[in-house]
Amino acid sequence: SSAVAFDHEVTEITSEYLENHPLLRAMAGRTHIPLQPKVLDLPDPTWFTQKLDHFNPLENRTFSQRVVIDDQFWSPGNPIFIFLDGEAPMTFFGFQEVTPFYWAKQFNAMYISLEHRYYGESLPFLQFTADNMKYLSSQQALADAAYFIDQHNQTIDNPGPWVVFGCSYSGALSSWFRAKYPNSVIASVAPSGPVFANSNFTQYFGQFETSCELIGYDSCVSAVQTGVSDISQLLSTPSGISQLEETFNTCKPINTTDTPNWFFELVLMEQVGGSDQMDNAPDWPLNATCDIMTSSTDYVANWAATFGNSSSCNAFSQTEWIKLSSLPIPNSNRAWFWQKCTEFGFFKPSYEGTSIFWGDIPVDPMLGWCEQIFGVPGLVPDTEWTNTFYGGYDLKATNVLFTNGLLDPWHNLSINEATNDGNVQAVTYQAGHCATMDLPYPDDPPSLVIARQEIDDFLTEVLQ
CATH class of the missing domain: 3.40.50.1820 (Alpha/Beta hydrolase fold, catalytic domain)
Structure with a gap:
């Protein structure tokens, strides 16, 4: 393992640290997946x-x-x-x-x-x-x-x-x-x-509106839409950006080359827009997320509340995420990214009209992550081959x-x-x-x- 400067402290980087890092989990699509619940009493491996x-x-x-x-x-x-x-x-x-x-x-x-x-x-x-x-x-x-x-x-x-x-x-x-x-x-x-392997999986966040309608939570859709436009407005001025940094307790400044707006939006989108994926008993995370999103008329504060009230700051830095993801230390997030970058794609962009979230979250920089994280020039998922094979x-x-x-x-x-x-x-x-x-x-x-x-x-x- 190696030590890297992480936000405001130096942390020893281990497999376990990378496995459980909130931003690495979010970008691998694991935000709403329980960490390691043990239900069955099976023999030892x-x-x-x-x-x-x-x-x-x-x-x-x-x-x-x-x-x-x-x-x-x-x-x-x-x-x-x-x-x-x-x-x-x-x-x-x-x-x-x-x-x-x-x-x-x-x-x-x-x-x-x-x-x-x-x-x-x-x-x-x-x-x-x-x-x-x-x-x-x-x-x-x-x-x-x-x-x-x-x-x-x-x-x-x-x-x-x-x-x-x-x-x-x-x-x-x-x-x-x-x-x-x-x-x-x-x-x-x-x-x-x-x-079906797909690098341009716009239906991932497109599904959210349908899921809310299926559970009869239309007010959640309008809460999200208002939150999206309020956050977009704040992102357009320096004072608005300062307000977002405070409300979301960001570890580092946003609206920078380090954290472009679309990456900040993507992490926010994963937090709320991915909550329907695991909408199962007993926790029903979509319902729980919608309860928070509709809990007041300050939809930006509601959105921040979906991150929980932990004392540690929230990581949104794309640069830092790429740095941590590039470490050759075994962890599931890196392994799964390898499979995304070679076989499946499964990237989750959002364009105008494909979801109720932001419309400026393109797939191209996501495809670029593959080369950045693995250092393999031109590495992109060969979804066509995967679909031909299976x-x-x-x-x-x-x-x-x-x-x-x-x-x-x-x-x-x-x-x-x-x-x-x-x-x-x-x-x-x-x-x-x-x-x-x-x-x-x-x-x-x-x-x-x-x-x-x-x-x-x-x-x-x-x-x-």
């Missing part, structure tokens, strides 16, 4: 010797991949459920494995959770240089799962059929795994999987079930209606990201209760 590169026969290096195996319900011949972890340490996914684990119990299945390469402790390298990150891709991750399944089958007596699960990015992985390795698993459950919205597979929340912006990049002659099934519900995987709550909407039941029926059907 073990280690699996995984191949570094599945596509080069001359490469024989390996790394240790974390895996959790729970066989308490299982007996020979019974099914095996594998949950593919996504872009975070495996400990993070506990709250999104509640129902898969419940189904493992119901179907007397072995339950396995496999940590994604380059996340958590499944680290092929201790330095995240661009050269070391070239083995981080969805293709390698799918091959990891295939190799694990193949090896695991050799260690147990009479393995039954495998079913693959995931959530979010790993929900997409789950669907792609069934498409690319149909002999390894008989079915896939793919909650909130964004299967098929985008036109997934060629059988026995895949997608579940998507209509309040979740990511459902716009997923499959929401049955396709491929019904071989790819889909169900939607009125809540947020991956809700079908979460612990059921009394205030779950009926559509979500039905969606969970659809997964239950799907598993019964494929396993009979």
